[in-house]
Amino acid sequence: MKYTIITGATSGIGYDLSKVFASNKHNLILVSRNKEKLETIKHTLSKEYLIDVLIFTCDLSRSEEINNLCENIISSKVQIEYLVNNAGVGSFGPFYKIPENEDLNIIDLNIRSLTHMTKVFLPYFVEKNHGGILNVSSTAAFSPGPYMAVYYSSKAYVLSLTEALREEVKNKDIKISVLCPGPTDTNFQNNAKVKKADFAKKSMMDSSTVATIAYDGFIKGKTIIIPGFNNKFLAFFSKILPRKLLIKIISKVNGV
Template sequence: MINNQSALKTALITGASSGIGLEFANLLAKDGYHVVLTARNEKRLNEIANGLRAKHGIEVTIFSKDLSLADAAEELTAEILAKGIEIDILINNAGFAAYGPFDETSWKDEKDMLQVNITALTTLTKQLLPGMIKRNRGKILNVASTAAFQPGPLMAVYYATKAYVLSFSEAIDYELRHTNVSVTALCPGATATNFEKRASLESSRLFQSGTMNAQDVALSGYNALMKEKAVEVPGFKNKALANIVRFLPRKTVLKVVHYVQDKK
């Protein structure tokens, strides 16, 4: 399926207990990588770890962490390094959204979102990138979204966080162009995971109009990661939508996004 690069041995995946993160864990394990998995649900992580060990004979290490907590990302990297684990592939997948007009949404939810979607992702990249550069090998994949390409009424903070992820990823990848380390931004559109339930988006026009499945999204991202592609938008419809907004007036984009985000 995918050519394994033997120099790369261990991958860290955040948000690994379900959805796209879990599919990344399955792909990496199938190709013989050892994996470090983190999410909040320790019981679920243990179930996944036992399954991956039995099926693929790889090493699996788990860390139960809530990345919405201010020190969680730094604690995670400290614990990984304390175990002597070198991370060759970092997949910053953890993230969530909040839905509704900005004046009505929960500030706690949005603070947690900023912490997970931006701060934790940036912290893990900051902490683990120097080791990759020193070893002259490594790959990072940050899960952004098609939301990164335009503002998003009714999900203003979420769309802004994903714009950050895309911009940050492209900039760092360019900085690393003379090294053997790469950064890929994966920008999926609506995907059938627990994401839409947590954000109460199941009845929005966006999710009613059709979704990709997590397995296909992860495979698209994984192939892009291995090819060191800077930006990957899975699916023809998502690619078309991500490109067309560049040619539309901003007010038109805002109206369209508001319409598709609104609930029927």
């Protein structure tokens, strides 16, 4: 049987991506630190959609745990069809005030773990000339992000890496896509202590809608998937606005 790996699968966009893939009859390998939530989701999805669900607990900010995760998945002798690198974290506030460990954790989870997982499974897809990777970035990738500087920078890395990999495997039967959602109604905002301006809060999208758009775009082979007109508008104008003006706008969006 073929399986789709989804990291950060127990909440937010990751959870809704799990449901969308399950509803389209993909067997799943779900990864998170929370074993209890994984068990609950496994029971729910396997029963409702009649699919097979494997679960693995892993702190993706730790390289040794990623090594163990990948070894365990490979030793399971299952066929991996898709990898969804969804796990991510953010922080909010002036760079010089955020504790060092918080920003380094963002780099470890948003950049290092995504790169690590991709380094393991992309060669596998290339060897089989089939498969795909969906990386979850953000509209934050299109601009500098005052008061969320490391988070925005990490998402720019994800966007850049994905576009580069897409070009490298363009002659192979491998899907490479990047999801760039804008503000989404999940626990991410609270966990990162984000203080969005009121007008930005009103434009938040539902995570289930984001996940559905992401799945459809990925299966169709789109490179960059941006859910929602407002987010497409933001991404477009971030390319043509003067950088100084863009940075001031992002500061306002972030409520500062």
